[in-house]
Amino acid sequence: MKHSVSLEMLRKKEGIKPLQQYMNNLIEYDKKRAVSLLNEEDLTYPTLYVLSSYIKEKQLVKYLSDRNKIALSIQKDILAKERAPAAPFPYSICDLPQYIHSVLRWMVETGCEEKLNTRYRLVVDRAAGLLTTIYQHPDDLSVVSKLLFERKRAGHSTHYITWAYFSSHHIGSLLPIGEKLLSSNEEEVNFARELLHFIPGLDQNEEPYAYFRGWYEENLPYLLHNENSYELTAELAPYIVDHETKYRESFFPLHTTNLRQNEFHTLSEQEKEQLANLSYKIRMRSRREWKEWMNRPLSAQLTFMEEVQHDYDSR
Amino acid sequence: MITIAGSIPSKEAIVNAGIQSPLEQTILDIMLMSSYTYAYRSIDALLFEIRFRVSITNSSRDLYYSGVQFADFYRSRCNPMFWHLLPDGAFQLKAGVPASEAILDIYRNGPMYAFECATAMIIILYHAAVKMLPPQKFNTLFANMRLWGWKFDQDLQIVHNIPPDYLPGDIRYVKNPDVNPLTPEWQGENVVDLGDGTFFGHGLGFRTIGGMIEALAMRRRPGATRMPYLMLPATRPGFSYLYQYSFNRDVSDHSILLFDNELVSTLTLEEYEKDRSALLKNFITVRIGDSI
Numbered sequence A: 001m002k003h004s005v006s007l008e009m010l011r012k013k014e015g016i017k018p019l020q021q022y023m024n025n026l027i028e029y030d031k032k033r034a035v036s037l038l039n040e041e042d043l044t045y046p047t048l049y050v051l052s053s054y055i056k057e058k059q060l061v062k063y064l065s066d067r068n069k070i071a072l073s074i075q076k077d078i079l080a081k082e083r084a085p086a087a088p089f090p091y092s093i094c095d096l097p098q099y100i101h102s103v104l105r106w107m108v109e110t111g112c113e114e115k116l117n118t119r120y121r122l123v124v125d126r127a128a129g130l131l132t133t134i135y136q137h138p139d140d141l142s143v144v145s146k147l148l149f150e151r152k153r154a155g156h157s158t159h160y161i162t163w164a165y166f167s168s169h170h171i172g173s174l175l176p177i178g179e180k181l182l183s184s185n186e187e188e189v190n191f192a193r194e195l196l197h198f199i200p201g202l203d204q205n206e207e208p209y210a211y212f213r214g215w216y217e218e219n220l221p222y223l224l225h226n227e228n229s230y231e232l233t234a235e236l237a238p239y240i241v242d243h244e245t246k247y248r249e250s251f252f253p254l255h256t257t258n259l260r261q262n263e264f265h266t267l268s269e270q271e272k273e274q275l276a277n278l279s280y281k282i283r284m285r286s287r288r289e290w291k292e293w294m295n296r297p298l299s300a301q302l303t304f305m306e307e308v309q310h311d312y313d314s315r
Numbered sequence B: 001m002i003t004i005a006g007s008i009p010s011k012e013a014i015v016n017a018g019i020q021s022p023l024e025q026t027i028l029d030i031m032l033m034s035s036y037t038y039a040y041r042s043i044d045a046l047l048f049e050i051r052f053r054v055s056i057t058n059s060s061r062d063l064y065y066s067g068v069q070f071a072d073f074y075r076s077r078c079n080p081m082f083w084h085l086l087p088d089g090a091f092q093l094k095a096g097v098p099a100s101e102a103i104l105d106i107y108r109n110g111p112m113y114a115f116e117c118a119t120a121m122i123i124i125l126y127h128a129a130v131k132m133l134p135p136q137k138f139n140t141l142f143a144n145m146r147l148w149g150w151k152f153d154q155d156l157q158i159v160h161n162i163p164p165d166y167l168p169g170d171i172r173y174v175k176n177p178d179v180n181p182l183t184p185e186w187q188g189e190n191v192v193d194l195g196d197g198t199f200f201g202h203g204l205g206f207r208t209i210g211g212m213i214e215a216l217a218m219r220r221r222p223g224a225t226r227m228p229y230l231m232l233p234a235t236r237p238g239f240s241y242l243y244q245y246s247f248n249r250d251v252s253d254h255s256i257l258l259f260d261n262e263l264v265s266t267l268t269l270e271e272y273e274k275d276r277s278a279l280l281k282n283f284i285t286v287r288i289g290d291s292i
Helices: A007-014 A016-029 A031-038 A045-057 A066-078 A097-111 A118-135 A138-153 A159-166 A171-182 A186-195 A208-222 A243-248 A257-265 A269-285 A287-294 A298-313 B011-018 B022-033 B043-066 B099-108 B117-132 B135-141 B209-217 B239-243 B269-274 B276-282
Strands: A223-225 A239-241 B002-004 B038-040 B083-085 B091-093 B159-161 B171-175 B188-193 B199-201 B205-207 B234-236 B256-259 B263-267 B284-287
Touching: A007 A016, A007 A045, A016 A031, A016 A045, A031 A045, A045 A066, A045 A097, A045 A118, A066 A097, A066 A118, A097 A118, A097 A138, A118 A138, A118 A159, A138 A159, A138 A171, A138 A186, A171 A186, A171 A208, A186 A208, A208 A223, A208 A243, A243 A257, A243 A269, A269 A287, A269 A298, A287 A298, B002 B022, B002 B043, B011 B022, B011 B043, B022 B043, B038 B043, B043 B099, B043 B117, B043 B188, B043 B199, B043 B239, B099 B117, B099 B135, B117 B135, B117 B188, B171 B209, B188 B209, B199 B209, B205 B209, B269 B276
Parallel strands: B002 B038
Antiparallel strands: A223 A239, B083 B091, B159 B234, B171 B188, B171 B234, B188 B199, B199 B205, B256 B263, B256 B284
């Protein structure tokens, strides 16, 4: 057996069975070389996963690199049949939580394209959930969004990954989804539309990406995280626009502020949205004009809004 | 307050029309005492909603005792005689199988099934609908049934909003914002209001809201700071939409159809004559068949 053999190449070209057979033999005849191959930097998580039962059986765990040890520990914990409520955090084997972060990322990044079996998918999906809910690093969003679209493409459940993805509480999570609106793959575009359906008007727009970017840039300062999920509703809306803030921004009218706030609250949701959008447009055009407009009574603003809408409709 | 075809009926009239169980009485009392106006086309439509709500609570209890298991979408399972298990964990009704029989099988052969809490709620609603609708109508309406969370519910016309009152048979949601990410299936629990101060949640059984919160709190991540909480929206099927399918007779047997922007109700000639002036004022009425 040559040292130049790559476990990765063996798995990808020959398949899982030959890889397992090779590793089994290697462990018998040259345990040191087997460990050396397992600890190679470019090993991917799917390869470690398919060999994990041999590693355990031949008691090789203690010879593995920290990365592989932690990955197998995470895998074992995720696949545990019973999880006692409020179990202690299981990864105390490493004093540096950042290292666990990098291992989780490695598992998802190198593992997202492989399907293998249900248990494997469960491990990768849960690892992605740990990344987005515990570590919440913006750099991980692209990795997890890739996993999300991979699962959708394969027809597998996206339920928990969707939840995990938006649990990052990071508004930037909308960007990788929005970029899929440019995909040449129609299914990806449709899935992106489904996830972003809460953006008013996106469904009907023929240039959805440009529309999405416009909406995102306009509403970014006013977006609030919304704690609904597919468990609660078929209409997922991970973020909502704070219409009152968009309408008022930092403006304080000459009359009492509370009065204006109370008046705004009495409007219907549709009126709030329309008035907030109009306020934003006037503000962008001329701040001076906007301040004058904001000092008008709310009823006058609503009348003006109706006039603008009428002009727009009659074009 | 309740109105029937624009008029306020007496409580006695409604009770005499067919209120039977204490739970039906409870639902009626909440509606009558409310400042919100519950408007129905007919007393039958009101009774249909009240009975449907009771049916939802019964279906919840029956589901618990059927022996079905709780499972996340990776470990969902179903009876292959009636359902295809899809790769995403959804149950797709097999071609040629009557939807009503497939739903009833979940209750008959519970241990063969395992699913998530949102799917359980859809199953409860379908089971209640089986009890409330004629089998032929049910099987036609839900011929292409797929069970997977809330996503495939078009035929039930699910309504999800903050209602004026919470009524028995409502489905509520207890959110667990700091759930342990290793068990995201406990990110929240859909629960059915049973009308006696207790709720049913698939996987957690029968508990008060406090009990649900306590159970979910045990499934939070280490270091969690936020407690689970009951969300304000309630979910329920479109009772008035489903009511139109509740008649045993075919539409062609009916004398009168009532239209608002769409068909809203079908009445017998007797029912029509009773409230004729109000109906003529409020609806487009169409007579079919040979009755005059």
